[in-house]
Amino acid sequence: MAVPAPVLTMSGIGKQFPGVKALDDVDLRLLPGEVHALMGENGAGKSTLIKVLTGVHPADAGTIELAGRTVAFGSPLEAQQAGISTVYQEVNLCPNLSVAENILLGREPRRLGRIDWRRMRARAHQLLARLDVRLDVSAPLSVYSLAVQQMVAIARAVDIDARVLILDEPTSSLDADEVQQLFRVMRRLKEEGIAILFVSHFLDQIYEISDRMTILRNGRLVGEYPTSELSQVQLVAKMIGQELAALERLHGEAKTFDRPLVEARGLGRSGAIEPFSLTIHEGEVVGLAGLLGSGRTEVARL
Structure with a gap:
């Protein structure tokens, strides 16, 4: 199948802060109707x-093209007006206002100089129905769960005729059912031709929802890959910069212990971490390793 023309292209992007080269000759292209994952360890340059x-930051080098036209945004508002919307991990809405007010804040329909509340509620219903979400738009946003609040944030984001939707760690506070609800919305927006840039540390979710991925390491581009052509082991190796076989050779001599001091069997938490087992012996130091989002903190808390 022919690959459609990118809706967004970033070429040779460079960004330097005092003493730190955050981005060095980074490329990114987003295709319409695709979920594109942006991958990398903490400090790889994803947020920058x-x-x-x-x-938010001006580029020190490189160019950005949106729908074939070179652009340089001076603020997030300019980017939004051009069709690039961002929904962050922390929902940036007003919980004391109604759902409808949050969706159309600053863009309220008016009649004779006053807000037309009936039209505003109807428009909010229409936007949420587009995402297959149905709720009372006159109710305060605070009465709804974080997952619903994210749907409201997405409805607001796509109301500006978004060509590109950026979802930055949107699943970090959601349970398994809420994640699936979000993924249904993402698939619906894909069908409408919106390009979605998805940032997450949960590898299983990346492989479930993304079509393509770009990997960064230490501010540099590692490469762009179709998700189906890169295994999770290969992905982790590219993110950390070493083959896993080489890492396994560093294990050294294992010490033998007799009596377990603490044992966990089949311990897990719904929506947070699958059941795991762990044994800690007297006089033993156990290292709990993994990328951010792999479940280390959840294991320690359980």
């Missing part, structure tokens, strides 16, 4: 790239 794209 998004901030350059959305006008």
Whole structure:
């Protein structure tokens, strides 16, 4: 199948802060109707790239093209007006206002100089129905769960005729059912031709929802890959910069212990971490390793 023309292209992006080269010759392209995952460890440059794209930081080098036209946004508002919307991990809405007011804040329909509340509620219903979400738009946003609040944030984001939707760690506070609800919305927006840039540390979710991925490491581009052509083991190796076989050779001599001091069997938490087992012996130091989002903190808390 022919690959459609990118709706967004970032070429040779560079960004330097005092003493730190955050981005060095980074490329990114987003295709319409695709979920594109932006991958990398903490400090790889993902957040900086998004901030350059959305006008939070000016690029020191490189160009950005949107629908074939070179752009340089001076603020997130300029990026939004051009069709690039961002929904962050922390929902940036007003819980004391109604759902409808949050969706159309600053863009309220008016009649004779006053807000037309009936039209505003009807428009909010229409936007949420587009995402297959149905709720009382006159109710305060605070009465709804975080997952619903994220749907409201997405409805607001796509109301500006978004061509690109950036979802930055949207699933970090959601349970398994809420994640699936979000994924249904993402698939619906894909069908409408919106390009979605998805940032997450949960590898299983990346492989479930994304079509393509771009990997960064230490501010540099590792490469762009179709998700189906890169295994999770290969992905982790590219993120950390070493083959896993080489890492396994560093294990050294294992010490033998007799009596377990603490044992966990089949311990897990719904929506947070699958059941796991762990044994800790007297006089033993157990290392709990993994990328951010792999479940280390959840294991320790359980």
